[in-house]
Amino acid sequence: xxxxxxxxxxxxxxxxEHGWSVNYEADEAPVGLNEDIIRWISVKKEEPQWLLEWRLxxxxxxxxxxxxxxxxxxxxxIDLQALKxxxxxxxxxxxxxxxxxxxxxxxxxxxxxxxxxxxxxxxxIAVDAVLDSVSVATTFKETLSKLGIVFxxxxxxxxxxxxxxxxxxxSVVPITDNYYAALNSAVFSDxxxxxxxxxxxxxxxxxxxxxxNAANTGQFxxxxxxxxxxxxxxxxxxxxAPQRDENQLHAAVVEIYAGAHAExxxxxxxxxxxxxxxxxxxxxxxxxxxxxxxxxxxxISWTQVETxxxxxxxxxxxxxxxxxxxxxxxxxxxTNNYQQADTGTxxxxxxxNTKSRIVSKGIxxxxxxxxxxxxxxxMKRATNARNFSQCDSLLMGDRCGAHTFPYIDIHxxxxxxxxxATTSKIGEDQIFYCNQRGIATEDAVALIVNGYAKEVLNQxxxxxxxxxxKLLALTLEGSVG
Amino acid sequence: xxxxxxxHASIEGTPILRGINLEIKAGEVHAIxxxxxxxxxxxxxxxxxxxxxxxxxxxxxxxxxxxxxxAPEERAREGVFLAFQYPVEIPGVSxxxxxxxxxxxxxxHRGLEALDAVKFLSLMKEKMKLVEIDQKLxxxxxxxxxxxxxxxxxxxxxxxxxxPKLSILDETDSGLDIxxxxxxxxxxxxxxxxxxxxxxxxxxxRLLDYIVPDYVHVLYKGQIVKSGTKDLALELxxxxxDWIKEEVESKAIx
Numbered sequence: 155x156x157x158x159x160x161x162x163x164x165x166x167x168x169x170x171e172h173g174w175s176v177n178y179e180a181d182e183a184p185v186g187l188n189e190d191i192i193r194w195i196s197v198k199k200e201e202p203q204w205l206l207e208w209r210l211x212x213x214x215x216x217x218x219x220x221x222x223x224x225x226x227x228x229x230x231x232i233d234l235q236a237l238k239x240x241x242x243x244x245x246x247x248x249x250x251x252x253x254x255x256x257x258x259x260x261x262x263x264x265x266x267x268x269x270x271x272x273x274x275x276x277x278x279i280a281v282d283a284v285l286d287s288v289s290v291a292t293t294f295k296e297t298l299s300k301l302g303i304v305f306x307x308x309x310x311x312x313x314x315x316x317x318x319x320x321x322x323x324x325s326v327v328p329i330t331d332n333y334y335a336a337l338n339s340a341v342f343s344d345x346x347x348x349x350x351x352x353x354x355x356x357x358x359x360x361x362x363x364x365x366x367n368a369a370n371t372g373q374f375x376x377x378x379x380x381x382x383x384x385x386x387x388x389x390x391x392x393x394x395a396p397q398r399d400e401n402q403l404h405a406a407v408v409e410i411y412a413g414a415h416a417e418x419x420x421x422x423x424x425x426x427x428x429x430x431x432x433x434x435x436x437x438x439x440x441x442x443x444x445x446x447x448x449x450x451x452x453x454i455s456w457t458q459v460e461t462x463x464x465x466x467x468x469x470x471x472x473x474x475x476x477x478x479x480x481x482x483x484x485x486x487x488x489t490n491n492y493q494q495a496d497t498g499t500x501x502x503x504x505x506x507n508t509k510s511r512i513v514s515k516g517i518x519x520x521x522x523x524x525x526x527x528x529x530x531x532x533m534k535r536a537t538n539a540r541n542f543s544q545c546d547s548l549l550m551g552d553r554c555g556a557h558t559f560p561y562i563d564i565h566x567x568x569x570x571x572x573x574x575a576t577t578s579k580i581g582e583d584q585i586f587y588c589n590q591r592g593i594a595t596e597d598a599v600a601l602i603v604n605g606y607a608k609e610v611l612n613q614x615x616x617x618x619x620x621x622x623x624k625l626l627a628l629t630l631e632g633s634v635g
Numbered sequence: 636x637x638x639x640x641x642x643h644a645s646i647e648g649t650p651i652l653r654g655i656n657l658e659i660k661a662g663e664v665h666a667i668x669x670x671x672x673x674x675x676x677x678x679x680x681x682x683x684x685x686x687x688x689x690x691x692x693x694x695x696x697x698x699x700x701x702x703x704x705x706a707p708e709e710r711a712r713e714g715v716f717l718a719f720q721y722p723v724e725i726p727g728v729s730x731x732x733x734x735x736x737x738x739x740x741x742x743x744h745r746g747l748e749a750l751d752a753v754k755f756l757s758l759m760k761e762k763m764k765l766v767e768i769d770q771k772l773x774x775x776x777x778x779x780x781x782x783x784x785x786x787x788x789x790x791x792x793x794x795x796x797x798x799p800k801l802s803i804l805d806e807t808d809s810g811l812d813i814x815x816x817x818x819x820x821x822x823x824x825x826x827x828x829x830x831x832x833x834x835x836x837x838x839x840x841r842l843l844d845y846i847v848p849d850y851v852h853v854l855y856k857g858q859i860v861k862s863g864t865k866d867l868a869l870e871l872x873x874x875x876x877d878w879i880k881e882e883v884e885s886k887a888i889x
Contacts, residue, residue, distance in 0.1 A: 587723040588733075589684070592712045592740045593708060593737050594708050597736060601732075605727025
């Protein structure tokens with residue numbers, strides 16, 4: 155059908171919707187990476203001596219490491235010396251409320267469709283917006299502080315709660331962990347910090363929107379979430395980046411600590427620029443995310459919807475140290491055009507009666523490559539550990555790839571580990587069936603894909619689930635023909 | 636309503652339809668019968684716009700518009716409905732959700748407001764009675780794990796929801812026991828009006844006891860070789876298709 159082809163053409167040629175950048179004056183570090191740059195950042199951020207030393211130690215460690223090559227992704231080597239490691243929007247003085255914020259910055263968020271004002275009015279989500287490297291505004295802080303909850307930018311936490319930061323920073327992801335985590339530890343610029351005191355149930359979803367703006371700026375976020383005994387928090391992270399030809403590096407670290415009977419839900423909707431349809435440009439997303447269920451009966455749940463980035467390298471993991479602790483990982487990873495994703499999780503069972511659940515849904519379209527890489531490790535002491543893994547792959551077209559790399563490592567005979575995997579293809583029959591009921595092809599794809607990913611999308615908070623559904627549809631538009 | 640003129644269609648270069656001519660007016664029920672491989676399902680698929688089939692010659696007008704120029708979803712929105720012989724499963728998508736998307740896209744095309752959840756559910760409740768379908772079935776993933784009878788019932792239910800002008804039932808009787816056949820036929824009959832038309836594609840006469848056609852056409856080797864009334868179907872039931880084949884072959888020799 156000629157009309158069909160026209161629609162197809164229209165959507166395959168659709169450009170990334172968030173692809174624009176605003177020329178605001180930036181306060182930038184000089185190009186390059188060395189000890190002086192790290193000192194420069196530390197001074198700029200008015201950091202205490204211990205943190206500078208920690209950074210320098212991380213930098214030394216990083217220098218002795220080599221870039222990992224085991225992931226099923228290919229990309230030209232990144233010249234880390236050609237990047238700028240700090241870029242902050244210039245502000246006259248620190249804002250105390252939204253009204254004092256630079257209207258141009260606020261406009262950026264409006265265009266992203268996540269206006270802070272709107273967010274503030276709606277739902278009661280507290281947003282800590284990160285533009286490039288500095289946290290721009292933090293809302294709802296007052297409401298939260300009454301409960302003893304700390305939710306602020308990482309830099310602020312360093313100033314106001316140094317004892318907490320010092321205690322937990324690097325406790326889940328040590329600086330020696332991996333190449334990118336070490337790099338992040340050396341040069342991280344800002345991020346979010348969240349502390350939930352004992353017995354407190356955080357009454358609202360905490361949310362951070364990241365956005366990379368300045369050209370050639372590596373963004374190195376550092377997020378630390380501490381949930382003390384018997385506390386609960388649900389944390390949302392959303393990402394968008396403007397369109398650029400150069401590949402940009404994003405190497406974040408997220409650390410989660412959960413005390414006894416504490417529960418942390420961490421949800422991500424990632425929409426970094428994936429590169430254009432010829433595979434030019436796009437974000438390199440090399441992220442280390444890890445949580446530790448330190449106390450008995452604690453629970454950490456990761457939910458991710460990955461639609462963006464040119465190259466993704468990401469394994470949100472759980473260390474199940476406390477007895478009866480639970481780790482969960484729900485993931486939808488979509489790749490289109492020339493995107494490459496190597497993502498999955500690690501579940502490390504250390505405590506007795508620990509449980510983990512992995513549900514991974516990969517969707518590959520265009521000429522993309524989508525890999526699931528997961529590790530389930532049961533240590534000697536972990537009596538009665540349970541794991542269930544389900545890894546499904548959905549293929550659209552015949553030029554993409556789906557790969558599954560499950561690693562299972564058991565050191566206790568009482569462990570029960572299950573792994574299920576399926577691979578399916580979106581059928582022309584399914585599309586035609588929808589068409590015949592009056593549903594346009596792109597809506598049909600959205601419907602089918604959302605059905606496929608439902609188990610994961612159901613884990614997201616309501617308003618995020620809606621956004622995620624739209625994103626899935628947008629990412630895959632025109633990929634079936 | 637539907638005017639098919641000298642329609643030729645082929646799949647992967649093999650001609651299947653070789654010059655179909657058919658006129659259908661509003662209010663009529665036409666049965667298309669014929670032996671296996673005669674092109675019955677192909678005709679249904681070509682009318683619905685399935686892409687594997689290439690129309691090589693001829694024209695189809697639907698309510699005065701060129702049907703062959705339209706994409707499958709446009710045909711559906713204009714009022715062509717195909718009840719599939721093998722309804723497709725869509726995991727994770729509930730029938731309700733699926734139908735709401737469909738109904739609202741069709742309504743939009745017809746210049747009507749989209750139905751909100753409340754209005755949609757009340758429309759659903761009303762139409763559910765027609766085919767005695769259980770609401771539980773509609774909250775399950777579309778056709779997934781449905782029995783043959785449930786799938787066919789769901790097809791007719793969708794037809795009721797979408798209120799098409801022209802319904803094409805492709806072997807709707809296959810895989811149905813007699814009770815399910817009665818329920819499905821009863822639904823189709825209730826949806827019949829002076830404004831819409833129905834094409835019943837079937838191999839067996841049995842269905843036509845319940846959905847009584849105004850005309851019966853026999854398809855053989857991609858052409859309509861004989862047309863008549865319901866009596867023709869009965870004759871076919873009694874004598875099989877062989878005499879038609881013989882008749883056609885002898886004509887060809889002459």
